Amino acid sequence: MKRTSVKIVVAGGFGTGKTTLVGSVSEIAPLTTEELLTEAGVGVDDVTGVESKTTTTVALDFGRITISPDVVLYLFGTPGQDRFWFMWDELAQGAIGAIVLVDTRRLDTSFAAVDYFERRRIPFVAAVNRFFGECPYTEDEIRGALELGADVPLVWLDARDRSSSKAALVALVRHAMSRLPLPSAL
Template identity: 65%
Template sequence: MSSARSEPHPPEPDAPTDGASDGPADGSADGPRVALKILVAGGFGVGKTTLVGAVSEIRPLRTEEALTDVSVGVDDLDGVAAKTTTTVAMDFGRITLRDGVAIYLFGTPGQERFWFMWNELSLGALGAVVLADTRRLTASFASIDYFERKGTPFVVAVNCFDEADRYEPHEIRTALALDPHVPVLLCDARHATSAKEVLVSLVEHALRLVGGSRVQGAHP
């Protein structure tokens, strides 16, 4: 695993927002009591679309397109040669936890040519999950750098692919040069229970950073 982050860098983040929603605030009974926006980020082929699809209670919105010869030399397929599609805009899903806590998931595109969308997708987000693949750990550098500079709470979730080498969280933390307070988790993005545990860990981490109390009922 690489132990230092390198170029290229994602776009400069927009100024932090207070996380307020632009939606209606009338407290209508038929809507969620608490609505949280979470980003699912990471490099190309780390499992963002898979994670969103695993936990979403609605049919997830996907903007995947087939990889073509045009992407040769543009998209880095090292370690994910079997991948045939790529997200060109975003993934979207929703999961409702107990006591009316709804999480809206936005999966960001991983390729460098789509990074310009990150500022728009991150507006109002409570935090982010950065998915990592130990076979291509450097692919997560850009997302980590972006959220660090933006000041967005994030956790790193290592998607444990069957054919990938396994490492302990402290080894991942060292390789990614993460601050001690950033949670590092192991997960399987294919399974809803594992993905939900990652989301709950992010919510709790974000609330700790802002001095808030734990969201009651925020458990799968």
């Protein structure tokens, strides 16, 4: 039996919940490259809105989900800070799609991730992370702020919750599959 590997990227700005999402759904203890925030990052890393954050991903997060005996999903979380964006090209290589996490307290931290996947024509869903309860914005307001096309799914989740994170992954896989070319008739 041949095993099929599927790669998904979890992206977004600093502090949007990428490491948390990967950890909430991975069947293995996730590999993380979390390091303590230090004085060296003062003036470089924008912690506005996430002042209590003490760590950051410096390379990637990695998790795995076995869908069936012949299909395995690999999750790669990107670092969120500008200075680590050089990693994104390697992490996105071969991915079927991405979840772009959105923190409505700091919508601007999602702009770069949306642009990144749009420019490369990699299917993605925008996932509003409701870490702190209800979202004060409507779907239309978020779509407008992020300039999301009608074809980009917008989902709501709590990255800490396994079933919520799984639902976002399902939405991404469905979206990516909908963009596949139809098989030609013989």
